[in-house]
Amino acid sequence: MSHTHFAPRFRLAWVAWAIGFGLLLWPAAASAHTGDASAWPGAPVSSPSTVFLPMISRQRLPPTADLIERARERGEINAETALIYKVFAVFGDARLPPRLRGDDRDVLDSNAVAEATQRFETLTPATRQTVVPFLIPPVYAGSWYDQRVHGASATAATAQPADHISDRCNEVAQNLLIPLETDHFVVWFPPNDNSFWQRALAISTNLETRIYPILTDLLRVPLSDAGLGCNPSDDRLDVYMVYDPLPGRESALAMVSTYPGKGCKAAPTYMQVLKQGSSETNTVAHEFMHMLQYAYNPAAGCYDSWWMESTANWAIDYFETMDGQPDAQSEQRYAKSYLESALLWLDDTTGIREYGAYLWPFYLSHYTGSYHPELIAQILAATENAANGDLYQVINDRITGGWEQRWPEFALLNLNLPPNNRYEAWDNFQKRWLVDWRMADARVALLDDPYWVHYLNAQPAGDPLALPDLGIFYEEIAIADDVRMWAFANTFNNMPHMRVQALLYRDGQGWQGPEDWSQRKWSLFCQDIPAERVERVLLIISNSNWQRRTDRIAPNGDLRVVSSDLPCAGWRGTSSWQMVGQSVNAQGQVDYTLRGDATPTFTLTRRILAGDQVGLEFQPTAGNATWLTAFTALDFQTGHTTSCTQTGGGALSAGLGGLFITEDLSGETMQRQFEAGGLIPAPERCSVFTTWTHIPWLVTDIRDTAPRPWPTSAPHGRLQGSDSFTEVGDGTTDTTTSAWNLTGFASP
Known part of the structure; x- marks a missing residue:
């Protein structure tokens, strides 16, 4: 979700407001069990009342698994109850408390069943009793699916103590699911339903003739389940298709589970297809990749969830690339979930971002400029090296420049903006920064x-x-x-x-x-x-x-x-300088005036960055100046008066003038200073001014050794002001006045 922050002195470049009305389903008096799971089997489900409230721009809820995890982190439920609820969420079970039901419309699969299977022996007896129907394949009597179709009472006689999961795999329920067999798969589906027959035939054909040969040719074959308990067929891979777990409740599309006692690696697996998605072929390709992942035996431990899901979604892209048939591109719809949350750790699995993280293996298989999907296979195989099988180390060792070079380039290419829109060329990826996604406060x-x-x-x-x-x-x-x-x-x-x-x-x-x-x-x-x-x-x-x-x-x-509003290319305007004074001694008195006026154009010649301070140095590159020298001398002894007035002018010279402005960038408010000066030659001056070979036309303040503070009253883009002071010496008094009025300009 993107947010817009306003401050008094800046505005958004654009603001788009979408205001609408929605309906809020408000669960009234819906209680939720947060303690021991033993109270759940057979517990009645309260029916929440419905209240309709008008809303403005309603936000989507997080996925159910996130809501459950947040409740666990707050201490509202313990770890085992959280696991039970996550299993309930996979199957749309009505016992999941309404307050923990999130938005699961984009949830593709879940590892909750695999986790519960792997942890089963360490769970409390009550928890085992609750989850065990979900941990056996749905074809068996007493499974969650058998109970859903026939009712719990119809299968109570077959239920066995849940000391081990295989204790429940005693009897295949009659007329529950029937098999469709091929060389490598047995696809089970509900009988007497033509729509399921058509779907089962499509899944079976696509797995056998397209998905299996493409993915196993790159990776390896799944491990055999021959001789295992809870396996109703032979060594072929079992795929179970069922009716939607509960109409009207969200659930996962599909999932892959390991068999009891086989852990999370080098493990045989089976697949369940829970409901039909937008591209069922791509869904089972994703799940089949999970079957292949479990065939590996990583030395450093089980693969991180983000790596499992990201490479499974990458497998959709690889399968479609190699298949030669029109692409559904279903993996691309998840990219936004990662891109908008890229600020998090890569292995963060909040929401559905692990599916969108497929962009990382997608990038790795293309970054060299040619397609190298075998890199992903090499990474998976290398994790089995007992001496050096850490996934992140393996990735680092197998990509040019390691993470240090590739990660910044990946960050750039995620934007998919021309001329760096390589994702578009690699896979017709159309999502772009700002058009399709952006990070908050952007x-x-x-x-x-x-x-x-x-x-x-x-x-x-x-x-x-x-x-x-x-x-x-x-x-x-x-x-x-x-x-x-x-x-x-x-x-x-x-x-x-x-x-x-x-x-x-x-x-x-x-x-x-x-x-x-x-x-x-x-x-x-x-x-x-x-x-x-x-x-x-x-x-x-x-x-x-x-x-x-x-x-x-x-x-x-x-x-x-x-x-800053500080002009940084050039300044132009007017300036003047004048000295009026009198010198008196025993012999006489001299009254004098020196004056310079100019129309300078200053142009930037140098920019200096020192610490947090930027200095802009300008020199005059155009304009003219005029000068005047005048005096009247009175001889006290003779009473004779002598006068002289000389004028002149010419073009301004870069070597005889300059404007220097500093801006301190470290503070919250403007800290700007300046100093300036300029001279013009006066070769025909009155001879009394023997030390003045050049007449100033701009002096900000000759007494100051530091730059002057910027005038607070100066309007934006202007530099104007004046300076006047009087000096009294041995018989001499003079007043110097300088004024300037400059306006910044941009280069053409």
Whole structure:
């Protein structure tokens, strides 16, 4: 979900409001058991009343498994009850408390049954009694499906003590499911139902003639279940098709389970198809990949859930690529779930993001520029190496540059923006940043202030974004028209594992880049210079720490974008300088005036970044100046008066003038200073001014040794002011006045 944050001095580049009305089903007086699971078998189910309330833009609930896990983390239920509820959710069981029912419409499968099977011997007797009907294949009497179809009482006589799961696999229920046999599969389906017959025939044919040969040719064959308990056929793979677990309740589409006592690796498996999805062929391809995964024996332990699901969804893409038939592209619909939450750890399985994480193996099989799906097979096989079988180490060792090089490129390509839209070429992947997905708080316009600071991810000052290991952060910032200069503070600079990249959008040119900003703190842009002017900047920050994967890397200070109204290409306007004075001694008196006036044009010649301070150095490149020298001398002894007035002028010279402005980027408010000066030769001056070979036309303040503070009253893009002071010496008094009125301009 994307959120929009408003502040008094910036506005969003665009805001789209969708306001509608929905219906909220409000469960009234719906109680939920949160303690021991023994109370559940045969417990009555309360019927919630329905209240209709108008709503505005209702949000989707998280998946049921997430709601259950949150309840466990809050201490409302214990771990075994959470496992029971997750099993209930797979099958749409009515005993799942209504408050824990989430939105499972996009849930493809679940590992809850496999987990319960693997943990069965460590569960309490009450929990075993509750879950055991779900852990045996649905073809058996006493299974969850038998109870659903025939009722619990009809199968009570066949129920055995649940000391072991295989104790329940004594009798195949008659007329419950019938087999359709091929060389490698036995597909079980409900009898006397033509629609199921048609589906079973399609699944059987697709598994046998398309999915099996394509995936086993790349990987390996599933392990045989010959001689195992709870196996109603021979060594062929069993696939069970059932009626929807409970009409009107969400459940998983399908799942793969291991057989009792076989653990999570090097284990035979069976498949259940619980309901029909948009592409049943792709669903069973995904599940068949799970059967292949369980055939591997990883030395470092069971595969992470995200790797199981991501490579199973990748297998859909591989199967469709090799099959040669029109692609359903069902795996692509899950990509958004990962992209919008890429800020989390890679192995985070919140929601359905592990399905969307298929983009990582998808990227790995293409990143070299040619298709190499065998890399995924090599990674799986290499995890069986007892000496060095850690999945993350295996991946690092088998890709060019390891995680450190590949992860930042993966972060870039996820955006799928031209000219880096390689996903589109690889698999006709059409989802793009901003059009189809974006991370929260992503677009901020900077404007309406002489100086404005935006903190990435809307973090408060002093609490910058800390990026999880193998996490990626994206933020797009729109630069408003009245911003003259902006800079990004990369406080991750020079940190191991951290990569900061930027894409720049320029009018008429589209997205350009990426530029790598990882090694410098400040990246500075002058909007007044056409070559630097951008409309939007898209920041990509990635953390490639694959060894740890459980922590965050924090920057050395706030991640900020600073915008300023300070013109940074040039200035033009008027300026003047004048000295009026009198010198008196015993011999006489001299009254004098020196004056310079100019119409300067200053152009940027150098930009300096020192710490958090940027310095802009300008020199006059156009304009003219005039000068005047005048004096009247009175000789006290003779009473004689002598006068002289000389004028002149000429073009301004870059070597005889300059304007220097500094902007401090470290604070919350503007801290801007300036200093300026300019001279013009005066070769025909009155001879009394023997030390004045050049006449000033701009001096901000010759007494100051530091730059002057920026005038707070100066309007945006203007620099105007004046300075006057009087000095009294030995018989001499003079007053110097300087004035300037400059306006910034942009380069053509």
